[in-house]
Amino acid sequence: MHAQGDLNQGADKKETEEVKYPQFQLKGLLQARYLESFGDNVDVLGTHHSTGDAVQSSFDIKRMRVGLNTKLSETTEIVILVNLADFKSDPKGKVLENAYGKYTFNKYIALTGGQFRPAFGIEELVPVDIIKSFDFSNQYYEFGKNGWTSFQIGASATGAFDVGKIPVNYAVSILNGNGKNTEMDKDNGKQYSSRWVFGLSKEHKINLGLNGGFGKVFKEDVFAFGADITSDFKLTDKLSFDLQIEFKQGTNHNLYYSLPVEARTDNVADYQMRGIYFLPNFRYEINYNKLTALEVSCRYESFDPSYKIDSNVRKTYTPMVSLEFGKSYTGRIEMGFEIDRFDKSIPDTSTYNDNLFLIQLQLRI
Template sequence: MSKILLFPIVIFFFISSNYLHAQGDVNDGEKNEPEVKYPQYQLKGLLQARYLESFGDNVDVLGVHHSTGDVTQQSFDIKRMRVGLNTKLSEATEVVILVNLADFKSDTKGKVLENAYGKYTFSKYIALTGGQFRPAFGLEELVPVDIIKSFDFSNQYYEFGKNGWTSFQIGASATGSFDIGKIPVNYAVSVLNGNGKNVEMDKDNGKQYSTRWVFELSKEHKINLGLNGGFGKVFKEDVFAIGADITSDFKLTDRVTFDLQIEYKQGTNHNLYFSLPAENRVGDVSNYQMRGVYFLPNLRYVVNYKKLTAFELSCRYETFDPSYKVNSNVRQTYTPMISLEFGKAYTGRIEMGFEIDRFDRNIPDTSTYNDELFLIQLQLRL
């Protein structure tokens, strides 16, 4: 089945390559434009520094319950200190590197290096990416963490990352865009190890195959529908993942806009299944399935007063169950947040709010425990 999926990509690759080569021959006689010099470099950076205070009973700032009562409930923290370099080797070729220096504050195994990939763009219809990157599988994978409308990504994003579908993965991907009638469409097809980032080799001979399709239903209100699907094998067991999401952005007045994000995901939680001792597993891997949905409304008011650019108010609600068929324990998370933006494109940002967790069942001395975490976050990006 995997070979069948890869075959049209290879064919498309050669068709696009031959077309571009022929187009170059046609343009040889045209007037030469000013030469663009390569390589070109773009340095990027991100700092997210936080003050955290937990109001949960005997729950520390990392969300872990301590029955002994010896708890750190107030702390300053550096969530991210990213440094990235984007290099364009030619008009079509780029190399991207991204590291998170904040990972040095703990065990660095499997951390620090985030993006490390090369990309070659043949045309708007197809581009090939290989290395370590965030594969397109859901709404959040296409949005940098520094411009999301909340403090961090959702619970489902990180859980699907542990299962090899989202977050930073090693593999290859084909992406592009085209039109179906008057509807613009973006697509992505990925083949991944499914191990997560910075792993020396695949944990087995199985691969995970995923795809994402985004349909622009309304350009005026920026209404986009995203559909995701994936399948694969992990230790010879069949796994799958599906998802759907919709976004919209309405301009209420010249200064006020309202945008909404809704995303649903469901899939095999093989990471949980294989982490359990064999005698504690209930049935096969198909019994361990996760699912979740979140709603993220955001109201933005453009101020443009001195250095203050805009004021934003958001509140994400998420419900997520890591195993809804066996030992179900739904986690509901509320994340109200106020944000002040300074400069353009979140160059500077001050955020304040809460992350409130409620579980169907509390499990003492674990992170599966009710909590209320207060945050103040300073964000600076270049």
């Protein structure tokens, strides 16, 4: 008995000694595209040209990301992510995406500080390379311009616990609110946000998310809130169906302060954005040679950047077919359309009806 106990202790000691720090994990992502616009005098970036001189077909590198995750200890990690494709245009304020440190006390609380994507919806918690569409939604980018989503500088506390049989995940963040790679906050105001996710069904992966935030921008009160639901149903051994629905509303102070003083009202609360999208996705497991699965999705989104004043709803349809090679989207070929319809098309701007055809190659490590 003693000999067996000594043997087990020796094995445990050896196993402990084998865990060495720091540990490094290199990540990479390439998204290369072919784009063709079928809009009337609309280029591949969505801008209308009344002169007719529009580039309507082009190859493009959407993302060339390189990331390094360094685990300094069992509880401490540093994450760096850059997008080298940003060098194709003015890189100022771009390129560096993630740059943060995280300390995990236990499953109930972990602290993050630096530049990261704060949790404020479904898309903030999912990397762009595994979403079920070509890119994030219009509302994701607009709320990013207003400091709630996308890459922001600040601090966050995250964790998980159970309320009875319901698992709960939470995130509470305090942010500068003026985007990535800024030397300092644009004012003394900060933006506070929170996200709570409730696991309603483990079998069908039904989760309900609630988001809320408030803050001050140039001494004016701003806010945002939203709700979302996700689900994943296994219809047969090979066929599954998942669905995402997300709604957001908030102050569009980015739009407000971009307008000339004489062209706006005295109250920033008069400028509010809101949007909703539905993203159904069917996945069929093939596992034939190197082809893993076939996916078919079609996101529908309705977004209005200022529904109280000068409302102009943008409806976007994104049907897409995707072939997956390898596991976890190691390789992916996607084909489909981004179809934009505005209540009011404005000539010589990107606020113009468009039909964009895309073929995208994605490789990730």
